[in-house]
Amino acid sequence: MLKIENLHAEIDGKPILKGLTLEVNAGQVHAIMGPNGAGKSTLGYVLGGRPGYEVTEGSVTFDGVDLLELEPNERAAAGLFLGFQYPVEIPGVSNVQFLRESLNAQRGQRDEKPLSGGEFLKLARAQADGLGLNQDMLKRPVNVGFSGGEKKRNEMVQMGILNPKFAILDETDSGLDIDALRIVGDGINRIMRAPDKAVLLITHYQRLLDYVQPDRVHVLADGRIVRSGGPELALELEREGYAGVEGAAA
Numbered sequence: 197m198l199k200i201e202n203l204h205a206e207i208d209g210k211p212i213l214k215g216l217t218l219e220v221n222a223g224q225v226h227a228i229m230g231p232n233g234a235g236k237s238t239l240g241y242v243l244g245g246r247p248g249y250e251v252t253e254g255s256v257t258f259d260g261v262d263l264l265e266l267e268p269n270e271r272a273a274a275g276l277f278l279g280f281q282y283p284v285e286i287p288g289v290s291n292v293q294f295l296r297e298s299l300n301a302q303r304g305q306r307d308e309k310p311l312s313g314g315e316f317l318k319l320a321r322a323q324a325d326g327l328g329l330n331q332d333m334l335k336r337p338v339n340v341g342f343s344g345g346e347k348k349r350n351e352m353v354q355m356g357i358l359n360p361k362f363a364i365l366d367e368t369d370s371g372l373d374i375d376a377l378r379i380v381g382d383g384i385n386r387i388m389r390a391p392d393k394a395v396l397l398i399t400h401y402q403r404l405l406d407y408v409q410p411d412r413v414h415v416l417a418d419g420r421i422v423r424s425g426g427p428e429l430a431l432e433l434e435r436e437g438y439a440g441v442e443g444a445a446a
């Protein structure tokens with residue numbers, strides 16, 4: 197579904213991704229772990245098409261299409277979703293407005309009819325309920341004054357509404373208390389665990405992986421994947437850190 201080959205990318209002329217190769221098949225969850233500053237968030241931004249991130253070498257295909265040729269909105273319409281490590285606050289735009297515009301813009305690009313206000317609200321309420329997010333929060337400006345955990349849950353509400361094929365979730369577990377972690381983990385499974393979907397889960401901790409069990413675990417260090425394994429690799433890293441991983445020691 198997603199095939200990344202020898203990806204090199206830089207910011208302001210500074211190389212960050214240095215030959216990253218990774219393939220994720222439909223139906224799979226892959227976890228990406230790795231030390232701070234390794235390039236994990238950069239990978240998410242490059243896949244999402246954030247301006248300022250220049251790909252200098254390599255290729256990315258998504259369902260056989262050259263992803264790097266698509267504009268960010270086209271990537272989203274094709275089914276790509278990026279959950280941010282630091283969700284952005286948007287004063288003056290309510291969650292409902294934001295989500296309805298996003299969904300209908302994507303539907304438009306896929307030649308699907310827009311949802312009416314009533315249809316949309318029903319969907320949004322169901323998703324908010326599923327993530328344990330108070331209905332009132334749908335009316336509030338996007339993420340403004342939300343706690344860290346509420347922002348992360350709000351990202352999952354967005355994901356539930358947009359219903360992507362491929363989600364890149366960047367430290368979605370950071371700042372969550374134990375109950376919220378379980379709710380978010382259940383949400384990821386409910387929304388994204390399907391034979392025709394896949395997830396790239398960037399995380400520092402095993403605890404989210406207790407809920408969302410990965411098929412593969414990778415260590416990203418200094419801009420490339422330096423080690424891959426099964427779920428047991430995350431447990432090993434939690435025990436022993438990155439010191440024993442070739443190319444990943446700080």
Ligand code: ADP
Nearest residue numbers: 207208210212231232233234235236237238239
């Ligand atoms: P991670 O998510 O793995 O902690 P990041 O992808 O956020 O790492 O960052 C990778 C490297 O890129 C870091 O050294 C960071 O300082 C650098 N970096 C990120 N954004 C910029 C930027 N706008 N300008 C210069 N360097 C940046």
Ligand code: MG
Nearest residue numbers: 231232233237
């Ligand atoms: Mg980091």
Ligand code: MG
Nearest residue numbers: 236237238281
């Ligand atoms: Mg990061």
